Amino acid sequence: MRILPILLSLALASPVAAQQVPCGGGFNGFVRGLVDEAVSKGHDRATAQRFFAGVQQSAAVLKADRAQGIFQSGFIEFSRKLISQNRINTGRAKAQQWNSVFDRIEREYGISRGVLLAFWAFETDYGAFQGNFNTLNALVTLSHDCRRPELFRPQIFAALTLYEHGDFDPATTSGAWAGEIGMVQMLPEDILTNGVDGDGDGHVLLKTSVPDALMSGAKMLSHLGWRPNEPWLQEVVLPDDLDWSQTGVQAVKSVRDWDSLGVKPRSGRFLRSDLSGSIIIPQGRKGPAFLAYPNFNVYFEWNQSFTYVLTAGYFATRLEGAQVYSAGNPEPGLSGQQMKQLQQRLSAMGYDVGDIDGILGAKTRDAVRDVQQRLGLPADAWPTPALLARL
Known part of the structure; x- marks a missing residue:
């Protein structure tokens, strides 16, 4: 479970900064300082020295850190890349194989199996590629x-604490470049807080034990605020005269209010008419549309990429039988370079769009929506070449 990318979506270091001597000083001295700090935190010095004895600086990690990518694709393109029929078939087979574990998760945490299956698939391809x-x-x-x-x-x-528990080997424990471990990719602190010995062997081993990984992932979601036995996402059909400025995760209404405004489930009935939710239209009013229930917000607690989060939430519904979303016929979006131009123009107009990075993030969407309203355009927060030309 990649909690860390929330915090890693930062500006990349400049080439000049990358060549500077790290502020940590010499590496060996830095490690000695870590041993001293460990002792000050109550760890045994001899244990800490054994733990750090073979540590090495990794050029490959620094390279990966400098080169980390950010999702620039739109939802339709991105979701089609990540969701294959093979991933769906494998997910459903895994659901059967580990049915007793998922049953336990649903009893103890009220989290539907599709949610964990989707993250298991996206993070490590069901454990096949853990880093x-x-x-x-x-x-x-x-x-x-x-x-x-x-x-x-x-x-x-x-x-170090996991090492003392027998759940971490400094020589052999491996994972993602940013320190996440296991099938659902959790950081050591998160394992300490939310790790569950799902198979009863006395250890929490997220790399090799499926029950440990899935139960720990479920406890993490619960810790982050997942509301038991509630839905997270549902595809809907929108009326042509909807007030588009009321769409987006920032606009919350009761499901009954959305119903009265003409929003309808694409199939069946609303999953919970007694809840509230937001209307999400990732590629504007002519593209796919979803009703996001309160649990959808928990997804942003472990990854702030809107596209990744929506794809993960949608994939979870597919694994539980939802139909393929209706792509509609959205207006063409902007290229990465055009998006940067848009952000520069919005910034010059006084809007806070964050970094000029070519990414349609929350701040850019909010600015686009406001500009569309000022120009008398449908305020669906989807920037188009025509809008860029107007600015």
């Missing part, structure tokens, strides 16, 4: 690099 970066090397390297020590340094001492 081969040495976790301790990654965490120490990124802490020594000093760009985000507040992020990584606490994870080092959490890993």
Whole structure:
């Protein structure tokens, strides 16, 4: 479960910054400082020295950190890339294979199996690709690099605690370049807080134990605020005269109010008419449309990419039998370079769009919606070449 990308969606270091001596000083001295800090936190010195004895700085981790990508694709393109029939078939087979574990999760946490299956699929392809970066090397390297020590340094001492429990081997524990471990990709601190011994062997081993991984992922979701036995996403059909400025995650109405405004489920009935929700139209009023229930907001607690989150939530519904969404006929969007031009123009107009990164993030969407209203256009927060030309 990739909690970390929430915090990693930052501006990449400049080439000049990448060549500077890390603020952590010499690497060996930095590691000695970690041992001293571990002792100050109550760890045994000899244990800490064994834990850090073989740690090495990793150039591969720094390269991966500098080159991290950000989702620039639209929802339709991105979801079609990630969701294949093979992934759906495998997910349904895994649901059967581990049915007793999912039953336990549903009893104890009220979390539907499709939700965890979707993350299991997207994070590691159901455990097949968990990453081969040495976790301790990654965490120490990124802490020594000093760009985000507040992020990584606490994870080092959490890993030390896991080592003391017999659940972390500094020589062999591996995972993603940013320190996440296991089938659902959790950081050491999150494993300490939410790790569950799902198979009863006395250890929490997210790399090799499916019950441990799924139960830990479920506890994490519960810890983040998942409301038991409630839905998260449902495809809907929208009326042509909807007030488009009321769409987006920031606009919440009761499901009954949406119903009275002409919003209808694409099939069947509303999953919970007694709840509230937001209308999400990722590619404007002519594209796909979804009703996001309160649990959908929990997805943003582990990844802030709107496109990734919506795709994960939608895939979870597909794994539980939902039909393929109606793509509609959305207006053409902007290229990455055009999006940067739009952001520059919006920024010059006084809008806070965050970084000029070519990404249609929440701040850019809000600015687009406001400009559309000012220009008398449908305020669906979907920027088009025509809007760019108007600006």
